[in-house]
Amino acid sequence: MLTVCPYFHVHQPYRIKKYRVFDIGKDNQYFNDSSETDLNNRKIVEKVADKSYRPMNAVLLDLLEKHPEFRFALSFSGTVLDQFEAYAPDVLESFQKLVATGRVEILADTYHHSLAFFYSVPEFERQVAQHAKRIHELFGQAPRVFRNTELSYRNDLAKWCEDNGYLGIMAEGWDPILGWRSPNHVYQPVGCDRIKVLLKNYKLSDDVAFRFGNKAWESHPLNAETYADWIHAHHGDGSTINLFMDYETFGEHQWEDTGIFNFIKALPEILLRHPDTAFKTPTETIQSYDSVGEIDVPDILTWADTDRDLTAWVGNDIQKDAIAAIYAVEEDVMATEDTEIIEIWRKLQTSDHYYYMCTKWSDDGDVHAYFSPYESPYDAYVAFMNALSDLQLRIQHILVAKQQLANEEIEEQENKEEVMKTPGVWKRLQQWALHPFKRLSRFIHLRT
């Protein structure tokens, strides 16, 4: 028996517009670019909806209807769900239709596609809870398998998942971690008893996600038969083939003219022709197979680059500066108790912002290897830091206002006691009546 476990990751960040130094203190909208550039979030979502989400969901729904055995998993960032709701509600509905078949599992994630686990566990936990709530509202599911931003993984994250009741967690099936072992089995994270880890078969996943349309690739053009043969070749030496990739592979990273939609349309039927092949969701995979060994990842592992680490996000000094600056304000942000401020702060935690500041190409000279809507990593950094500077100003205003309000309340309490001591009913009444106005006018004064 060999089972295939596909999972597609759906995500769009809120890109920061060209926010300038002079905008600090004057403009509190950071994500509302309306230009023709790729900083325009609405435009991007509409474009990718046309090229990828709409056609691919139609293909997936068709496959689910045709093949009762077909199943897969999806993971969504909260930021993409919010943007679907705002810019392409029909796309959200089409995802709901897929999930309604009962054969599409949704994975747990951070709401804001952040790297919070490595910087602030309490904040990470709040984002995971926010995500779970949203998924339940929209899809009626409670996710049981965890996937962290950029497939980032570490022993303590697996432990956290176990302690918080998840069945499993996703990670990159990276050779240095596995040694001689195969990613096509289920493993147990070191230090855990119940939870299992599913490892991405990066060779077979990347054949589709990265290489499919590459005319220089020796296997181009790849057809579904050949690909199915590659998968079937693992009968006997593996139990599960974990195909993890960005959802946007279909139609956006690999354009329609590469034949990607026809490829995926044909694949399930060809795979299922083999009598001993089936599809399983991550939960089913975890429940079907015993762990064959332990996986030990003391340092952060991700899906990215040949290093499989976080250096594409926090490798250089401006990236480190930006992410340190965002988590440095956590305490103040939470102290505002202002939902809008907290939400903006979280949108700035999305990993894409730091990726846009990457300068790793500097060593190999391939500037285009790291896609970014900004013309330069420095442009990305400047926009980010300017927006954060404005947010910090707003935080300070709110905190100062809150402090003054607290002082007022103490003063008022004292006044009240004073009033009660004042002789004469009429005078007392007068002072009481004036109080709300005094408070209100002071409050307005502080807010403006």
Added chain:
Amino acid sequence: MKVLTFGWDFPPHTTGGLGVACQGLTRELAKEGVEVIFVLPKSQSVEGNSRFIFADVEHMVRMREVTSSIAPYLGSQSMLDVYDEYGVRKLYQNSLLEEVHAFAHRASEIAQEETFDLIHAHDWTSYLAGVAAKVASGKPLILHVHATAFDQAAGENVDPSVFKIEKEAFNIADRIITVSDFTRRLIIDKYKVDALKVHVVHNGVDTHEPMHHEQTLQEFHQQGKKIVLYHGRITIQKGVDYFIRAAQKVIEHDPNVVFVISGKGDMTGQIMQQVGALGLSQHVLFAGALWYQERDQMYQSVDLVVMPSVSEPFGLVPLEAIQHGTPSLISKQSGVAEVVSHVLKVDFWDVDEMANKILAALRYPVMHDQLVREGKREVSRISWNVAATKVVNIYKRLIELIT
């Protein structure tokens, strides 16, 4: 391989990047085994220009002189402005155009006397010399475009005589080398040159750890002020007026910034008036033209260098600045923007964005430091050897084609 090369300027007599470029390229070509005969017009303003020798490749480069007095960066009708060592202007009788023709006349004679395989002419003042040598010898001609009439004029009032020389020479040339893709696109677009014969060879730069000087303008830093430098000629192509407008926006936001202008040129008076009219006299200093140690000292003392060029075929300023440990903000309308990425870039006309990036560079020290560190690493990889290798390939393919 023997190449008859025409230029008009060679270190130590330099008034811009051209002489430096000729020197760097010629030196590396010689190392690649190319025998260069470098023909220069004799300019009275330069002492000892008749024979310049490279210590390391002395045997390869022979210098010839002809009697002429060409100076760079002047329109065809202007009288030659040449300054003697005391800064006093010397006036000559002939117009630059006459000098260019005289140079071409001598080039024809030299071409008949010498034996060589190819002709390589640098910048428009040598194009006619190159053409004359081609006519006299029948050897293939390569023109090396360091700038065009459009760059000098920043798009307006293009000198018709210069344009005519350029256009005709481009047509006659067998190959054209431009110092950037920016310039390649410009000559294909404006001169209707056959795109297939135009090749880009980016300039190199000689990197070395510079001497460290005592900081200048220290009193500003002591007052907590930041210093932003413009270094270059004050002419329309250099975009100094945009720089001043950006300075105004910067000052409105943060008065603790000082702008220094190092250079001179035909727009100096106009720029001074602009500064006065905008009420920026307290914030903008005119340092005059700084060279050598004074220039290096300035590079080392400032927080940011801005190159706001309207049209810059290449642009050495950010490469010089980074070697002195100072990052740059450069216009996207420059050739050097194609080869450096650890700089800030802006469209010259986008004054708001220019001001934003000046403020950002001064505001975020982590970015400043990364630009310096990574910029130094990057510039160390831009060498004249890479440029010479490309030029040798162009030579070889051209010779193969005609034999």
